[in-house]
Amino acid sequence: MQLKKRFFAVAVACAVTAVPALAASKTLIYCSEGSPAGFDPARYTAGTDFDASAETVFNRLVEFERGSTQVRPGLAEKWETSTDNLTWTFFLRKGVKFHTTEYFKPTRTFNADDVVFTFQRFINKDLPFNKAAPTEFPYASDMEMDTNIASIEKKDDSTVVFKLKKVDAAFVQNLAMSFASIHSAEYADKLLKEGKANQLNTQPIGTGPFIFKSYQKDASIRYDGNKEYWKKGDVLLDKLIFAITTDASVRTQKLQKGECHLMPFPRPADIAGMKADPKLAVMSQAGFNLGYLAYNVKHKPMDQLEVRQALDLAINKKAIIDAVYQGAGQAATNPMPPTQWSYNKTLKDAGFNPEKAKELLKKAGHANGFEITLWAMPVQRPYNPNAKLMAELIQADWAKIGVKAKITTYEWGEYLKRAKAGEPDSVLVGWTGDNGDPDNWLGVNLGCSAVGGGNNYAQWCNKEFDDLIVKARTLTNQQERTRLYEKAQVVFKREVPWTTIAHSTTNVPMRKEVQGFKVSPFGLYSFYGVSIK
């Protein structure tokens, strides 16, 4: 009897240690699309990096409501602004705990020092930590965080004051973006003392819903649910695993076989099959993105309005949406998606009219057509699932009005660099919104300051347009801003620096067991509030 009891105890112990993954039924496996470059969100710009750190380990002062572009309180409970909109005061949440891990045991809760440290990194190049771990903060500089913040001060343990140099209407939205994730100043000090400052990028400590456990490049990232998370009811999983699977077909097969619960970026061609699978659900949402073709207005003959109009009229968008997006897209009219506030609903697309295009070309003095380069992206992006295919369609369309297009492509980094420098005649690119502010569309992609090296691939600097958006940026009244942005879109549509092609639908296939997932308009994948049945 004695022996039997002991045997039983051993057997139970074995079972418990051997199958923790099965015993803990609340494990979600996410087949992610690539390895993150690191876990310090401030250093990166890609969704892959943000999903693995900002959306799991970290919180921000303010955060985007899950599945929407609305901002809600995060680590700051509330905030107020001065009458001139240059001073912003944030009142911080009390009692928020940083993660306790094998490599760090926090002695205090979250306070103003952490916020000051996080933003000092962007604006103060001489910060000892920055010297120990030199890096760039690309997103912070794109959002002008580094130049526009005059100072950031700790008023008391739970109050922080930002002073800005000029009014930025989207300031609070920007703080909700992944790059502004709040680090622990205590952890940073510890690393600095130990001379391991770069460990901030490999072993992250945050306040977020999931605690980082381990990372194997090209294989997996493991997280534990944060049992002490400040927001009750947001952590419904015991474990979260990212199974890194770069090939879209393999991801699809893994999902069908039940090796993972959820996957990003399915191939458009595979969606119909997944919708028919009784074990899977496909969640769709109109994408907060835009795929477009920019005409380089500094190159001849695209400097002529008639030529741009003709090229625009000659493109059959419906055929592109059928073939490239396989129906998972809607034709775009404006340089922003319809879900963005200030979208001008009165504007109409020029449509598909090759006859009129030919006439316009004749009028512009190019009756026999001309040759231009058409750049096609080498990668699949949410806004353009197959740029090469799209380029071939456009090439065939243009051939009908006598324009010979030569399709060119480069490796992705090189492609962006050369395109920003203004090398192509026409270039296929796109944009996914970052913060839900119209300036993030019109200013970043079409403003004069983005010409030559910035995101203004059309190299298009129109005074009338630029005046409108620069003025709108300094206002805080949403109605006034809307009026200005609507006017700016009219100018855009009249001058045709781009052919706006499509807003793609974001499809997220998942197992039926997954509950409560919401598709992020920004293309991020977050698992707080998600559970497994």
Added chain:
Amino acid sequence: MTTPVQSANTAVAPEMAAASYSYPSPLAEFWASFRANRGASAALVFMAFMVIAALFAPWLAPHDPIEQHRDILLLSPAWTAQGQWSFLLGTDELGRDILSRLMHGARVSMTIGLVSVVLSLLPGIVLGLVSAFYPKAVGTAIMRAMDIMMALPSLLLAVAIVAVLGPGLTNTMIAIAVVSLPSYVRLTRASAMSELGRDYVIAARLAGAGKLRLMFNTVLPNCMAPVIVQATLGFSSAILDAAALGFLGLGAQPPLPEWGTMLASARDYIESAWWVVTMPGITILFNVVALNLMGDGLRDALDPKLKKLA
């Protein structure tokens, strides 16, 4: 290589013909032994078929290879339920007729094969002969250079060359020619070296033949058999290399139909439309197998030792 067949130009043949023995003509003898090889004959028939398809593609192909039938994207082949007989092998992701693209693609692939073989064959032979006739400084230099080229993985070298010259069909052919150069040089040099010590070469030399005459009139014709075989095999590997470069986006540029490029753009549809990837894949496979079988047949027919065994 010193069969009477090969040295027919040494004026022995007329005397033979005058005698009562009737020897088959060299060509007939070659043809007979080639025909005896069933695989090679079948391959020859297939290749003849492909050459006709390529040469007359503009008239034989049912559709324009770059015309996009946008209302029938990804139409399955004719024998399947949804198929249409006017699109025998179905259509691709842009509604282009796959059969027509394959036929026009054959022209591209054959041109690549032919041009790149010629481009590497001619300099290869010259360099090989030179290094055999001047084995000291010049020969060593040439052979070491070839060794260096062979030390690099051929596809990698081709990619590097195309990257420098820029993507496109002409540069693809140049790249393939450069990559396959060493094998011709080595082959020519090896057989020329073994011929150089033979009596007939010494005789020609004693009769006062100059270096050039020795090289191209005396030695070269007797080295041709292995080189011809290598050229046939090189033809098939050129098609494969071009397909590989096309697959990497470095070869033929759209909308030109090329087999490798077709294969690459079809990858996205492996799960949903099998024919888009299968058709060009099978075409490349059959062509390469046929060319290799032909190469084997040629070798057997041209090599006197193997011929006796057959």
